[in-house]
Amino acid sequence: MRAMDYRGPYRVRVDDKPMPQIQHPRDAIVKVTRSCICGSDLHLYHGMVPDTRIGQTFGHEFTGIVEEVGPEVGNLKAGDHVLVPFNIACGQCHFCKQGLFGNCHESNPSATAVGGIFGYSHTAGGFDGGQAQYARVPYADFGPTLIPDWMDADDAVLLTDVVPTGYQAAEMGGIQKGDTVVVFGAGPIGIMAARCAWLFGAGRVIVIDHIDYRLEFVKNFAPAEVYNFKELDDVVTFMKKTTDGLGADVCIDAVGAEATGSMLQTILGKRMKLEAGSAIALHWAINSVKKGGIVSIVGVYGPTGNLVPIGNVVNKGLTLRGNQAAVKRHLPKLIDHIKAGHINPKAMITHRVPLDDIADAYHMFSDKLDNMIKPVLLPNGA
C-alpha cells in the first residue's frame, strides 16, 4: 500500500509499505477514506517531538471503511464507514473508566504521561497513522464510531480531533454566560474553540494570531473579534485595556509549542530545543486572564519543560486546565450539534490533496502558503 513516510525534519514522502495486519484480537484494518494533516503533525514534521523515527507514517485524523476485524470486535463489520478518534483507548483501564480517553494506560509503552495516539511518534505509542491507504486501528470495538448516513464525510473526519479538541478547549474554560473569552491561535483548533465558546454562552470572543487570512476566516466563521498581535505594542496590555483593566475571564491556548511572538522563546524552544517549544502563547494567556480566571490549554507541548510565568498563576489565583480531548466522550453531543447546524466543521477545509502530493501539503501547511487552513488527504481517491 501507499503510505506517508517520515524521513527527518521537514522531509516526508510517499512509499510502498506492507499492508497493516491484525495484531491484537480487538484490532480492525480500515481502508482510509479521508485523512487530515493536523497542526500538531507539524511538531513532528519540524522534529520537535522526541522519539520520532524515520519510516513512521503520521496521521491521527482519519475516517475509513472497515476491511477486517479481529475476533474480539463484535460491534463492527467489513464495509462499515467509521470515524476514528485520535486517542487509542481501551475503555477499561483506570483512566478510561473515568472518561479520560486521552490518557489510556493500556496503549503506550513508551510513556505514561500520554496515551497512544495514531501516527504520533513513539512517545505516543509507536503506531502508524492514517496518512496511508490502510491503517491498523487498535481497540476497534471501543474507539471507532459509525458515521451517520446523513453526515458529510468531511464533517466526519474533523470529528476525529479538531472539533472535539476545540470543543473541549471551551469546555475546560468553564465558560459562564457573558464571559469574555480570548483564544490564542487562529489555526483549526483555535477557530473551533472560538466557535464553541459561544455554545457555552460567552459574551465576547476574541482571537489573537499574526496570520491575517486566518484571522479573517475566524472573524466570519466563529464569529469573533480578531487582532493581529504584530500590530499591537503589547498583547497583555491591550487585553487589559479592552477588558476594563481586568483581563479576560477565560484564555485558551490553542497554539502550543510553535508559537511566534517572542525571540527568547523562539531561540530557546524552537531553535535550541532547550524548552519543549516556544510557550509565548501560554505566557500571554496567563498574563491576560483576570485574577481568579481560567486558562485552558489544548496547544501541544513537548514532554520536558517551558518558561512560563508560574508565579503569576499563584498570585492571580488562576486555574490551569489542559488535556488531550477525550474524543469518544464528546462525539454524541458534537454529532447533534452538526445535525442541528450549530457547527459547520467542513467549512474549514481549504485544500484536498492526493496522498502522492503529501510533501507539498506538509510544506504548504507549515509555511501557511496559499491561504491554507485545513488540508484533507484522499489516500484512496475521492
Add this chain to the structure above:
Amino acid sequence: MTDTNLRTRASKPSVVETSATAIDTSKILGWGVDADPDNDPTYPYRDRSNDDHKGSWARPTRQEPEVELLQSVEHKQLPAVFGTASPPKWISGAMRRLAFRWSESNWAHWMILMGADRVNMVEGLVQDLGRGKMPNIPKEMGVPAEWKHNKTGLVKKIGIATLIGASIYGLTQLRGRHQSEKAD
C-alpha cells in the same frame, strides 16, 4: 511525597503501599468533614464516580510483542496494546535503548531521544543510498509547492543559503592559505 503516601525507599518493600492502605482513615479525627463533591476542577471531563483509587482493572488481552519495544521505566507493566512501527535499530536504536534507562521525568531521557532522532535521519539517508535509491530531497521538502506559491521566498532562501555556503567556503579557503603560509 511524604511517608504517609508512599513507604520509604530504604525499607524496599516488595509491594508499595499507597495512601489507600497505609493509614486507617477512620482513626483520623475530622477525616472528610470538609469534603465537597462540587470542589472538583476536573468536572466534567473526569468522571470521578468511577475512580476506585486503585491501580488494577480487568486488563485487555495482551498483544504479543513481535518487535523490540522500549518501555518507560515508569510503567508497572507493558500496556496491552502498542505500535510496531520502526523498531529501534542501528546507532540511533542503541541511543534510544540508553535513553529508556531514565524516567520520563529526566531530561537525559528526552535529550538522548532527540539526539537519536537526528542520528536516525542520517541513517535514513544511508539506508536509501544502500538500497540504490537517491532520495529526491527537494521534493520531500515541498520545494515544488514553494515554487508554485512563493517564488520570491524560494529565491530569497536559495540566495541566503548560497551566501552562507560561499562565506563558509571562503573562510575555509582563507584559513587553509593562512596555515600553509605559516608552515612555509
